[in-house]
Amino acid sequence: MEDFLTQLTSKYNFWAYIVLMMVGLYAMIAKGNLIKKLIGLSIFQTAIMLFYVAIGSKAGATIPILRDHTLKGVIDFVEYINPLPHVLMLTAIVVSVATLGVALALVLRVYDVHQTLEEDEILEKIKNP
Amino acid sequence: MKKTALLAVILTGALLILSMENFPSWGDVQSPASLHLSRHFIEKSYEQTLTPNLVTAVLGDYRGFDTMLETVVVFTAALACFLVIRLPRDVCTPGLFYYRHTRTGLVVRKHDACELPGENPTFERVDSDWPPHDVVVVSTCRMVIPFIQLFGLYVVAHGHYSPGGGFQGGVIFAASYVLLAVSHDLRTLVHRLNERVTHLLSAAGVLLFFGVGLFGMAMGLNFLDYGALEGVLGMSLASGHSLGILLVEIGVGMTVTAALVIIFKLLSSRGTVTEGL
Amino acid sequence: MHDVVLTILPLLFGSFLAILAGWTRSALVYPLGVVALALSTGFCVKLLLGVLSTGTATYLLGGWSPPWGIVFVIDTFSAGMMLLISGSALLTYLAFRAEIIEGFAEKTAAFVALLLLTVAGHMGIVATGDLFNLYVLIEVAALSGYALLGYGSGRAPLASLNYLCVGSVGASLYLLGVGYLYILTGTLNMADLAQIMLAAPVTASLHGAVAVILFGLWVKMALFPFHGWLPGAYAMSSPVAAALLAPLTTKVMVYVVIRLLIGVIPGAAIPEALPDVAMLLGTAAIFAGSLMAYRQIDQRRMIAYILVAEVGYMVGGMFIGNRTAMTGAMLHIFADALMTLTLFLALGSIARQRGEMVLANMRGLFRTMPFTMAAFVLGAMSMIGVPPLFGFFSKWYLLSGALESGQYLFMVGLLVSSLVNVVLFFRIFETAFFDEPGESVRDIEHWSRVTPLAVAAVLLIVAGLSSGLIVDRLIAGIIPASLI
Structure with a gap:
C-alpha cells in the first residue's frame, strides 16, 4: 500500500494526463454534436502534449535558454530542462491547430448539406430524406 | 451508448495507468529521456549553432526537416479549408445587404442582391446586424494593431535569444489581422490583404524554407544543411547555422501568418471571403 | 548521392509552385503536377536500382548524423514501396486529367497541390527513419x-x-x-x-x-x-x-x-497476448469485410469493404509469426495496392460515363467500353486470386504461412473471402456482359484514360509472373533471419 502511495504521489503528472485524455476520448465517443466531438479531440491531443512536456521537466532546472554566464564556460546539462519534448510539442500543437481548422471547415460543409450538427439527426435525415 | 463509452474509457484509462508503472518519477534528472539525446543537445548545440535558445536550435536546425513539414502542415490546412469551403466566385449567394447613407445615417435594406454595387460616395456597405462602428473600439484597435505587429516581428527575430520563433511570431502577426477584422469588418481586412496576396505569401514562406534547404544541396551538402552558409559574408560554420535558423524562421512566420488569415477569412465568412462576422 | 531525398522534393516543390501558378498562370498547374510526379517516379526507379546494387541507402537531413538529426533509411522493400506510391499516383493523375482540370474550376491549383502533398506525405512515411x-x-x-x-x-x-x-x-x-x-x-x-x-x-x-x-x-x-x-x-x-x-x-x-x-x-x-488479438481482429476483419461487401449496392462501396477484408489479410499475415506469412503480408501490400488502383481507375472511367455506380448502371459495358472492362476483369480476378495474377501469389504465401503455423480459422477466412469476391465480381460481369446497354447510352473510351488503366492492369500480370523475383530481391533480405 505504501508503495502504491509513493507511486501515486511521485507520478501524479501522469495521472493528470490520463484523466484529461479520457475526458477527451469520452466526449468523442459519447457526444452527438459534431462541435463537441471536435472539442473532445482537442482535449485528447492537449493531454498528450501535457504528457510530453512533463517528460521534459527536471527538478531544480530552468528553461532551456542558456544564460550568459554559462555561454563562456562549461554547460551543465542538469541546469536546463530537456528541450526536445518542447520542440516535439511545438510541432504537435501546430498539427492539432491545423487539424482543427480543417475539421471546422468540414463541419461548415456538413451544416450546409444537412442543416444540423447533431449526429443522430443527420443519420435520420440520410435514412429518410 | 453512453454507458459503453464510459466503460471503454475507464478500461483504457486503467490500462494506461498500469502501463506507467516503470516510468521514472517526475523531474528525475537521471531518467533516460534527460540523458541520451537531450544531454547532447544541451551541451553541444551552442557551439554548433550559436543559438542560446536550445528549443530554437533543435527545432530549426537538428530537426529542421520536421519543422519544414510542420510548416507544410499549416500550408496544407489553409489549402484544405480553401478547397473545402470556398464558394465559387461566379455563383450568386443571395442574401440581405445593408447600406448606410453616409450623411443621414439611415440604413437601407436590399433583398436578394447578388451584384455588389461599386464604390458609391453617398452609401456605404454595413454588415447586417452590426451596429454602426464604435469610435472607441475602432480607434483603440487602430492604435494597438501596429504595436502588435511590431511585437510579432520581434518574436520572430528574437527567437534565438528568448522564447519565440516563426510560429509564435506568425500567430501574433495573424492575430493583429484578426483584430482588424473584428474591430472593423471583414471587408476592411480583405481590402488590406486580399486572397491572392495571402495565398502567394503562404506559398512564398514555405518556398523560402525550401530554398534554404536547396541552397545546401547546391553547395554540395545535404538538404537543409545550413553549414552551406559558412563563408557567406565571412561567417563561421556556427554562425552560418544561426543565420540558417533565422531565414527558416522568417519563412515559417510568413506561412503561418498567411495561412491563419486565410483560414480565419474562410471560416468567418462561410466561404465567401467578402462578408461575414 | 541525393537520390533518396530527390524522390520527395519534386512533389513538395511542385505543390508550392502550383499555388503560385494557380494565382498567376493557371494553365501551368496541371502540367506542373505531371512534371513533379514524373520526376518523383523517375528518381524512385533510380533509387530502387541503386538500392538493389549497393544495399540500404541512408540520407542525413540537415547533415546531422543520427540519432541527433533526422534520417531517411531506404532498403529494398521501402524503395519498392516508394516506386509503387509515386507510380500509382502518376497513373491516377494522368487518367483523371479531365476531372482535375474541369471539375474544380478555380480550385484546381489547391487540389493539385494537396494531391502532391499527400503523395509526398505517404512517400515520406515509407522513407523516414525517425x-x-x-x-x-x-x-x-x-x-x-x-x-x-x-x-x-x-x-x-x-x-x-x-x-x-x-x-x-x-x-x-x-x-x-x-x-x-x-x-x-x-x-x-x-x-x-x-x-x-x-x-x-x-x-x-x-x-x-x-x-x-x-x-x-x-x-x-x-x-x-x-x-x-x-x-x-x-x-x-x-x-x-x-x-x-x-x-x-x-x-x-x-x-x-x-x-x-x-x-x-x-x-x-x-x-x-498481442499477436493473438491481432490474429483475431485480422480474421474478424476478413469475415466482416466480405459479409458487408456482399450487402452493398454501390460498387465503389463494395470494393471499399473488400479493402477492409484485405487489411485483415495483411494484419493476420504479419502476426502469424513465420517467414512465409510475413513474406505474404509484404507481397500483398504491393498486390493489393496495384489491384485496388486498377479497380478504382476502371470504376472512375465507368462512373464518368454512367453516373452512379450501381449494378443497373453497368449493363452492356463489355460492348461499349471493352478495354476498360478488360482491365476491370484483370483487377477483379487478381482480387479473387486467380493465377497468374499478382493477387494469387501473395494469397498463396499467406495461405501456406497460415498452414505452417496451424492458423486454420485464418485460412478459412482467406478462402471464404475469395469465394465471396467470386460472387461479387461475377455479379458485375454478368450484368455487364449479358444485359443490353440502354438506348441512350453513348460511352466513350478515350486513349488518355485507357492507357494508364492498361499500364496498371498489365503490371498485375507482369508483377504476378515475376513475383518470385520480387520476393527474392526486394523482400527476402529484409526479413530478419530470426524469423523462420
Whole structure:
C-alpha cells in the first residue's frame, strides 16, 4: 500500500494526463454534436502534449535558454530542462491547430448539406430524406 | 451508448495507468529521456549553432526537416479549408445587404442582391446586424494593431535569444489581422490583404524554407544543411547555422501568418471571403 | 548521392509552385503536377536500382548524423514501396486529367497541390527513419487526404469528418506511444531505438508503449472494428481522390507496422497476448469485410469493404509469426495496392460515363467500353486470386504461412473471402456482359484514360509472373533471419 502511495504521489503528472485524455476520448465517443466531438479531440491531443512536456521537466532546472554566464564556460546539462519534448510539442500543437481548422471547415460543409450538427439527426435525415 | 463509452474509457484509462508503472518519477534528472539525446543537445548545440535558445536550435536546425513539414502542415490546412469551403466566385449567394447613407445615417435594406454595387460616395456597405462602428473600439484597435505587429516581428527575430520563433511570431502577426477584422469588418481586412496576396505569401514562406534547404544541396551538402552558409559574408560554420535558423524562421512566420488569415477569412465568412462576422 | 531525398522534393516543390501558378498562370498547374510526379517516379526507379546494387541507402537531413538529426533509411522493400506510391499516383493523375482540370474550376491549383502533398506525405512515411518525423508525415498525408476526400457534394464532408476524427485519434495514440518509448529509452531514431530496446529490461511500460503504438496504427489502417470511416470516405468522395488514396493509405500504414515489427521492436517487447488479438481482429476483419461487401449496392462501396477484408489479410499475415506469412503480408501490400488502383481507375472511367455506380448502371459495358472492362476483369480476378495474377501469389504465401503455423480459422477466412469476391465480381460481369446497354447510352473510351488503366492492369500480370523475383530481391533480405 505504501508503495502504491509513493507511486501515486511521485507520478501524479501522469495521472493528470490520463484523466484529461479520457475526458477527451469520452466526449468523442459519447457526444452527438459534431462541435463537441471536435472539442473532445482537442482535449485528447492537449493531454498528450501535457504528457510530453512533463517528460521534459527536471527538478531544480530552468528553461532551456542558456544564460550568459554559462555561454563562456562549461554547460551543465542538469541546469536546463530537456528541450526536445518542447520542440516535439511545438510541432504537435501546430498539427492539432491545423487539424482543427480543417475539421471546422468540414463541419461548415456538413451544416450546409444537412442543416444540423447533431449526429443522430443527420443519420435520420440520410435514412429518410 | 453512453454507458459503453464510459466503460471503454475507464478500461483504457486503467490500462494506461498500469502501463506507467516503470516510468521514472517526475523531474528525475537521471531518467533516460534527460540523458541520451537531450544531454547532447544541451551541451553541444551552442557551439554548433550559436543559438542560446536550445528549443530554437533543435527545432530549426537538428530537426529542421520536421519543422519544414510542420510548416507544410499549416500550408496544407489553409489549402484544405480553401478547397473545402470556398464558394465559387461566379455563383450568386443571395442574401440581405445593408447600406448606410453616409450623411443621414439611415440604413437601407436590399433583398436578394447578388451584384455588389461599386464604390458609391453617398452609401456605404454595413454588415447586417452590426451596429454602426464604435469610435472607441475602432480607434483603440487602430492604435494597438501596429504595436502588435511590431511585437510579432520581434518574436520572430528574437527567437534565438528568448522564447519565440516563426510560429509564435506568425500567430501574433495573424492575430493583429484578426483584430482588424473584428474591430472593423471583414471587408476592411480583405481590402488590406486580399486572397491572392495571402495565398502567394503562404506559398512564398514555405518556398523560402525550401530554398534554404536547396541552397545546401547546391553547395554540395545535404538538404537543409545550413553549414552551406559558412563563408557567406565571412561567417563561421556556427554562425552560418544561426543565420540558417533565422531565414527558416522568417519563412515559417510568413506561412503561418498567411495561412491563419486565410483560414480565419474562410471560416468567418462561410466561404465567401467578402462578408461575414 | 541525393537520390533518396530527390524522390520527395519534386512533389513538395511542385505543390508550392502550383499555388503560385494557380494565382498567376493557371494553365501551368496541371502540367506542373505531371512534371513533379514524373520526376518523383523517375528518381524512385533510380533509387530502387541503386538500392538493389549497393544495399540500404541512408540520407542525413540537415547533415546531422543520427540519432541527433533526422534520417531517411531506404532498403529494398521501402524503395519498392516508394516506386509503387509515386507510380500509382502518376497513373491516377494522368487518367483523371479531365476531372482535375474541369471539375474544380478555380480550385484546381489547391487540389493539385494537396494531391502532391499527400503523395509526398505517404512517400515520406515509407522513407523516414525517425519515429517523430513519421508522426508529422502521417499528419501531412492525412490532412491533405481529408481535404481531398471531403471535397464533394452530399455526404462526402460528413464521411471525411468522420475519417478525420478517427484518423486523428489513431495518430495521437501513435504519438503517445512514441512518447512512452522516448521516456523509456531517450531516443527517437528507429535504429538507435532498436539497439537500446534490445538491451532494455522488458517491463510493463515497454509492453504498454508497443501496444499503444500498434493500437494507434491499427486505428489508422482501418482494421476491424475501427473500419467505420473507410467505406464512407472512399465511396462518397470524388473518384479522383478515391482512386488516389484507396491504394495508398491503408497499405502505407501496414508498411509502418511491418517496418516496426521487423526492424525496431524486439520480439520480447511485444506483449504476449498481442499477436493473438491481432490474429483475431485480422480474421474478424476478413469475415466482416466480405459479409458487408456482399450487402452493398454501390460498387465503389463494395470494393471499399473488400479493402477492409484485405487489411485483415495483411494484419493476420504479419502476426502469424513465420517467414512465409510475413513474406505474404509484404507481397500483398504491393498486390493489393496495384489491384485496388486498377479497380478504382476502371470504376472512375465507368462512373464518368454512367453516373452512379450501381449494378443497373453497368449493363452492356463489355460492348461499349471493352478495354476498360478488360482491365476491370484483370483487377477483379487478381482480387479473387486467380493465377497468374499478382493477387494469387501473395494469397498463396499467406495461405501456406497460415498452414505452417496451424492458423486454420485464418485460412478459412482467406478462402471464404475469395469465394465471396467470386460472387461479387461475377455479379458485375454478368450484368455487364449479358444485359443490353440502354438506348441512350453513348460511352466513350478515350486513349488518355485507357492507357494508364492498361499500364496498371498489365503490371498485375507482369508483377504476378515475376513475383518470385520480387520476393527474392526486394523482400527476402529484409526479413530478419530470426524469423523462420
